[in-house]
Amino acid sequence: MDGSPKQLRIGLAGLGNVGAGVFKNLLKNAELLHERTGAELRVVRVAVRDPDRKRDVDVPAEILTTSWRELVDDPEVDVVVELIGGVDDAFELISSALRAGKAVVTGNKAVLAERGKELVQLSEEQNAPLYCEAAVAGGIPIIKAVKEALVGNHIDSIYGIINGTSNYILTRMTAEGIAFEEALAEAQEKGYAEADPALDVNGWDAGHKAIILAWLSYGRWLHPDEVSVTGIEDVSLTDVAFAISLGYEIKLLGVVRKAPGNERIEVRVAPSLIPRDHILSSVDGVFNAVAVRGDVVGETLFYGSGAGQDATSSAVISDLADAAENLINGVGCTGFVPHGDFGQALPLADTVSGYYLRLGVADQPGVLAQIANITGRHGIGILSVVQPEPEAPAAHIPLVLLLHDASQGTVDAALAEILDLGAVQADHALLRVESLKS
Numbered sequence: 001m002d003g004s005p006k007q008l009r010i011g012l013a014g015l016g017n018v019g020a021g022v023f024k025n026l027l028k029n030a031e032l033l034h035e036r037t038g039a040e041l042r043v044v045r046v047a048v049r050d051p052d053r054k055r056d057v058d059v060p061a062e063i064l065t066t067s068w069r070e071l072v073d074d075p076e077v078d079v080v081v082e083l084i085g086g087v088d089d090a091f092e093l094i095s096s097a098l099r100a101g102k103a104v105v106t107g108n109k110a111v112l113a114e115r116g117k118e119l120v121q122l123s124e125e126q127n128a129p130l131y132c133e134a135a136v137a138g139g140i141p142i143i144k145a146v147k148e149a150l151v152g153n154h155i156d157s158i159y160g161i162i163n164g165t166s167n168y169i170l171t172r173m174t175a176e177g178i179a180f181e182e183a184l185a186e187a188q189e190k191g192y193a194e195a196d197p198a199l200d201v202n203g204w205d206a207g208h209k210a211i212i213l214a215w216l217s218y219g220r221w222l223h224p225d226e227v228s229v230t231g232i233e234d235v236s237l238t239d240v241a242f243a244i245s246l247g248y249e250i251k252l253l254g255v256v257r258k259a260p261g262n263e264r265i266e267v268r269v270a271p272s273l274i275p276r277d278h279i280l281s282s283v284d285g286v287f288n289a290v291a292v293r294g295d296v297v298g299e300t301l302f303y304g305s306g307a308g309q310d311a312t313s314s315a316v317i318s319d320l321a322d323a324a325e326n327l328i329n330g331v332g333c334t335g336f337v338p339h340g341d342f343g344q345a346l347p348l349a350d351t352v353s354g355y356y357l358r359l360g361v362a363d364q365p366g367v368l369a370q371i372a373n374i375t376g377r378h379g380i381g382i383l384s385v386v387q388p389e390p391e392a393p394a395a396h397i398p399l400v401l402l403l404h405d406a407s408q409g410t411v412d413a414a415l416a417e418i419l420d421l422g423a424v425q426a427d428h429a430l431l432r433v434e435s436l437k438s
C-alpha cells in the first residue's frame with residue numbers, strides 16, 4: 001500500500017472465467033469499494049497464458065504479461081490473486097508470492113486440498129495473509145462464516161451440496177427422468193460443466209472443498225487419501241425413481257463431522273439419499289447450499305450460486321477488500337487459529353449412516369428371508385422393503401431395502417455375503433441415506 005491516496009495494487013494471475021469477472025466487477029463497483037475500504041482497488045498487472053486470446057474484458061496491453069513471476073517480483077504489486085487453477089504452477093505462484101511478503105487471494109480448492117498445510121504454514125511464517133473465500137461454494141461466503149461468524153462454536157457437522165454441475169445433473173435426472181449422459185451434455189452446453197468435467201462428476205471438486213471445510217472446522221488438513229469420495233457417474237434413473245418413491249432425493253453430499261466424544265473426523269463425499277422434506281433437497285440446479293451445525297448456534301444454512309463468473313468474483317473481491325483493510329491498518333497474517341487439531345480421519349469402514357440397497361433377485365420364495373438372515377446376523381436392521389410387482393414375468397426382479405444406521409464396514413461385510421447367494425445378481429446399488437439430524 002503506497003502513501004495517499006490509498007491504493008491496493010493488484011496483480012491478477014489468470015483472466016479466464018473468474019479472473020475476467022474480478023477485473024470487470026472491480027471496475028463496475030470501484031466507487032463502492034473505495035467508499036467501503038478507504039482504498040482504490042486497482043489491477044496493475046495481469047498474467048495470462050495467451051496474450052492474443054480474445055477476451056470479454058478490455059485489459060490495457062501494457063499491463064498484460066505471460067509470466068506470473070513478473071507479478072510476484074513487481075514491488076508495485078501489493079496482493080497477488082491466483083486464478084490460474086491446477087496444482088503445481090498455482091503452488092509455485094502462491095508460495096513465491098507469500099515468500100515475497102505479498103498477500104495472496106486464491107479461489108483454487110485443488111491446490112489448497114493438496115498443499116494447503118504447507119501454504120498456510122508459509123503464510124504464517126512470512127506474515128503474509130492467504131485468503132480463499134472463492135475456493136468453497138463460489139459466491140456463498142462460507143469460509144468467512146465458519147472462520148469468523150461461527151468462531152464461538154465447536155462445529156458438530158457440515159452437510160453441503162457443493163458442486164453445481166453434479167447438482168444440476170441430479171436435478172435433471174430427478175425432475176425430468178433424463179439419463180446421466182444426457183444431463184451432463186446439457187450441463188456442458190449451458191456452460192455449467194468444465195470442458196473436462198471429470199473433477200465435477202467424479203466427486204473430487206466437492207472432495208477438495210470438503211477438505212478445506214474440515215480444516216476450518218477441526219484444524220486438520222486431511223490428505224486426499226484419507227477422504228472417501230464417490231462421484232455421480234453410476235447413479236441410475238432406476239435409483240433416482242426408487243429414492244423418490246421412498247420419500248428421498250439423491251444429492252451429491254459432502255459430509256464433514258465429528259461424533260461427540262470421538263476425536264476422529266469424518267470427511268466424505270457421495271451420492272446420498274436425503275429426505276425430501278429436508279430443506280437441502282430443495283436445492284436444485286447449479287445452486288449450492290451448506291448446512292452448518294454449531295454447538296452454540298444450532299443449525300444454520302447458507303445458500304447461493306456455487307460457481308460462475310460474477311458469483312465467484314464477488315467472493316474474490318471480498319478477500320481483496322479484507323486485504324486492503326489489513327494493509328491500511330498494517331496488519332499482516334491475521335493468524336486464523338482453527339479450533340483444535342482432531343487427530344486422524346475416521347476410517348471409512350467406521351463411518352455410520354443409513355443405507356439404500358438395490359438388488360436384483362430371483363423371483364422365487366424365500367430370498368428375502370435369506371437376505372434378512374444375513375443382515376440380522378450382522379446386526380443391521382431393515383427399515384423398509386420395496387419389491388415392485390414385475391410388469392412381465394422375469395428371471396430377476398429388483399428388491400430395494402432401506403437399512404438402519406450401520407457402519408460401512410458392517411454393511412460391506414453383509415453385502416458380500418448377500419451377493420454370494422445364488423438367487424442374487426451381482427449388479428446392485430448401495431447408497432448412503434443421510435438423515436441430516438446431527
Ligand SMILES: NC(=O)c1ccc[n+]([C@@H]2O[C@H](COP(=O)([O-])OP(=O)(O)OC[C@H]3O[C@@H](n4cnc5c(N)ncnc54)[C@H](OP(=O)(O)O)[C@@H]3O)[C@@H](O)[C@H]2O)c1
Binds near residue numbers: 107109
Ligand atoms: N469457474 C468457476 O465458477 C469457479 C468457481 C470457484 C472457483 N474457481 C476456481 O478459480 C480458478 C480459476 O477458474 P476459471 O474457471 O477462471 O479458469 P479458466 O477459465 O480456465 O481460466 C484460467 C486462466 O488462467 C490463465 N493461466 C493458466 N495457466 C497460467 C499460467 N501458467 N500463467 C499465467 N496464466 C495462466 C489462463 O490464461 P489464458 O486465458 O491465456 O488461457 C486463463 O486466463 C480455479 O482454481 C477454479 O477452481 C472457479
